[in-house]
Amino acid sequence: MAEPEALIYIESDSKLGLQAQIRQKLVESIHLGIFKPGMRLPSSRKLSEQLGVARNTVVIACQQLVAEGLLTSRARSGLYVARRLAAPAYSPHAPGERGSITGPWQQWLKSRANPDIARIAPADARDYPFCFLDGQFDTSLFPVAEWREAGRYALGSGDIGVWSAATGGLDDPMLIEELRTKILPRRGINARAEEILITVGAQQSLYLLAELLVDASVSVAMEEPGYPEMRHLVQRRGAPIVHQPIDGDGMLVDGALDDSRIVYVTPSHQAATGVTMSLERRRALLEKAAQRDMLIVEDDFDCESNYKGYPHPALRGMDRENRVIYVSCLSKVLAPGLSLGFMVAAPELIAEARKLRRLLAGQPPRNNQRAMAHFIRLGHYDALTASLHRTFGQRWDALRQALNFYLPPWVALAPSQGGTVLWVQGSDDLDVARLVDEAARRGVLVEPVDHFYALSRRPLNCFRMGVSGIPAHRIREGVARLAAVVREFTAGATEHLDHCVGRRLLRRDLQVTIPGAVMRTQRVYGEPVEILLHADGSMTGRAGFAGEDRDYGRWWLDGDRYVRQWQRWSYAEPASYAVVLDGDRIKFYLESGFIEDTLAFEAAVIH
Numbered sequence: 001m002a003e004p005e006a007l008i009y010i011e012s013d014s015k016l017g018l019q020a021q022i023r024q025k026l027v028e029s030i031h032l033g034i035f036k037p038g039m040r041l042p043s044s045r046k047l048s049e050q051l052g053v054a055r056n057t058v059v060i061a062c063q064q065l066v067a068e069g070l071l072t073s074r075a076r077s078g079l080y081v082a083r084r085l086a087a088p089a090y091s092p093h094a095p096g097e098r099g100s101i102t103g104p105w106q107q108w109l110k111s112r113a114n115p116d117i118a119r120i121a122p123a124d125a126r127d128y129p130f131c132f133l134d135g136q137f138d139t140s141l142f143p144v145a146e147w148r149e150a151g152r153y154a155l156g157s158g159d160i161g162v163w164s165a166a167t168g169g170l171d172d173p174m175l176i177e178e179l180r181t182k183i184l185p186r187r188g189i190n191a192r193a194e195e196i197l198i199t200v201g202a203q204q205s206l207y208l209l210a211e212l213l214v215d216a217s218v219s220v221a222m223e224e225p226g227y228p229e230m231r232h233l234v235q236r237r238g239a240p241i242v243h244q245p246i247d248g249d250g251m252l253v254d255g256a257l258d259d260s261r262i263v264y265v266t267p268s269h270q271a272a273t274g275v276t277m278s279l280e281r282r283r284a285l286l287e288k289a290a291q292r293d294m295l296i297v298e299d300d301f302d303c304e305s306n307y308k309g310y311p312h313p314a315l316r317g318m319d320r321e322n323r324v325i326y327v328s329c330l331s332k333v334l335a336p337g338l339s340l341g342f343m344v345a346a347p348e349l350i351a352e353a354r355k356l357r358r359l360l361a362g363q364p365p366r367n368n369q370r371a372m373a374h375f376i377r378l379g380h381y382d383a384l385t386a387s388l389h390r391t392f393g394q395r396w397d398a399l400r401q402a403l404n405f406y407l408p409p410w411v412a413l414a415p416s417q418g419g420t421v422l423w424v425q426g427s428d429d430l431d432v433a434r435l436v437d438e439a440a441r442r443g444v445l446v447e448p449v450d451h452f453y454a455l456s457r458r459p460l461n462c463f464r465m466g467v468s469g470i471p472a473h474r475i476r477e478g479v480a481r482l483a484a485v486v487r488e489f490t491a492g493a494t495e496h497l498d499h500c501v502g503r504r505l506l507r508r509d510l511q512v513t514i515p516g517a518v519m520r521t522q523r524v525y526g527e528p529v530e531i532l533l534h535a536d537g538s539m540t541g542r543a544g545f546a547g548e549d550r551d552y553g554r555w556w557l558d559g560d561r562y563v564r565q566w567q568r569w570s571y572a573e574p575a576s577y578a579v580v581l582d583g584d585r586i587k588f589y590l591e592s593g594f595i596e597d598t599l600a601f602e603a604a605v606i607h
Helices: 018-031 045-049 055-068 146-155 155-161 175-185 201-213 228-236 279-292 348-360 366-376 380-406 432-441 472-493 505-515
Strands: 073-074 078-081 197-202 220-224 241-247 263-264 295-299 324-329 340-344 410-413 421-426 461-465 503-505 518-522 526-533 538-543 549-559 561-566 577-581 585-589 594-600
Touching: 018 055, 055 073, 146 155, 146 241, 146 366, 146 380, 146 594, 155 366, 175 197, 175 366, 175 518, 197 201, 197 348, 201 228, 201 295, 201 348, 201 410, 220 228, 228 241, 263 279, 279 295, 295 366, 366 380, 380 410, 380 421, 380 472, 432 461, 432 472, 503 505, 505 549, 505 577, 538 561, 577 594
Parallel strands: 220 241, 220 263, 263 295, 295 324
Antiparallel strands: 073 078, 197 340, 324 340, 410 421, 421 461, 503 577, 518 526, 518 594, 526 538, 538 549, 549 561, 561 577, 577 585, 585 594
């Protein structure tokens, strides 16, 4: 192994002697990894020449480290760092440790980052068999060959001359044009080149906006629960925050917003819950902004994945007064490594943001900008988004189906039209903190939600499950393991057949009540379900708000239990239930005795 350049020096005003200083510097370099185990040290002659000391001084110092086990000597070869380091006998202070300049470093910090703004995934999250943490990077989805091709074009002699030249902070014109003509129109946005700024991910856009638009005099309305990083950026600027609740249609638009100057919103898939803001709510927010002279920051971080119907146009696309500032990034799969985002706003704001970006970090690497421009131009971006839509859609649906199969009536899901995360609400007695810990011990990672809340009234029974990092074929088993934990933690509050209210239907009762019956219920994600039980033992199921999801199956009696099996639903597996009639409701109890569902019930004859 070649000799490294010596990175040690002698301090003329040190109270330590020359030999002690040499030992100290070598010890520090070894423990800091500058000189790694098995690495050959510079020769004593080279060290003595560099340090300006006698060679014998260096030799004696090194011999002491050999005796202490940090170095090993090889005949006619030199000194090497020991492969198994022993603790040094001499160390005036811990390796890398420095004394404070004039006291604690905290006195110099004028502001500090909040460590609680986001949950950091465990470093070994990928090692868990069932990782339902949103935002986990799935390397199998990265378009390696396509990105390599785009990179080759960006490294062509003509392109190198473009992206390597000084530009005064301007972005790559090809990428701006690709965004302007291909990406933004899909969100209903028409923009000129001077209205677009490329950023280091969407997060840099938000930082620039907070610095430019927010101070203690500006009231900012934010979703509650909402995106914690943006909340912290606003808090750093000293701005008062209006924590605006959300419902199934997104952020509420009411009088509580009247005194806000800026509204930050994530309408495509709400940052915490995944709820999509309805078209009516979007119009109401734009009207409110016009009436009260507000700005809207639209964070469209997850615009690519809507699986139920067509996505609504972006607020920026509906805006006619230039009040909406649009922030997004180039794909969830490409974003973690490339960190390319963009902002669309009035030219005056873009010009100021470009100046501030230049002071902060120059600009996103222009070679990556040019490669991304080629990636879009070659059609690879369209292919990627289509592939991600299929893949994430399959996973999202698989997660919903698994939760609906294993966890009614233990959980309910926030309404969602897509995205990569589901917001799960358990029963009132579910302790999510315990659930998260115990599930992790069984190989399942889910995310608590307390960090999404700014106010103290946060639910203790909610958690999130994401699909960006787990393949579809592993979702069912992961949910089954999670369901076992949920049932253990809530068994005492869940209705059991031994203590049920109503009349247990035995075989003779089922023979007259089941044929011709109509059962109505809903899935854990809110969609209505209607089941028709025909007299010939067949059954028809309709689900969805338009009855668009249909399936067929058969039912039969096994002693005093009702059994059914669908062709597609419920994994096409037979399920056996004890049945209890309670007024006009019918209850199904699993073989474990716990209730699974309560349905509205209509029958030709009920005894």
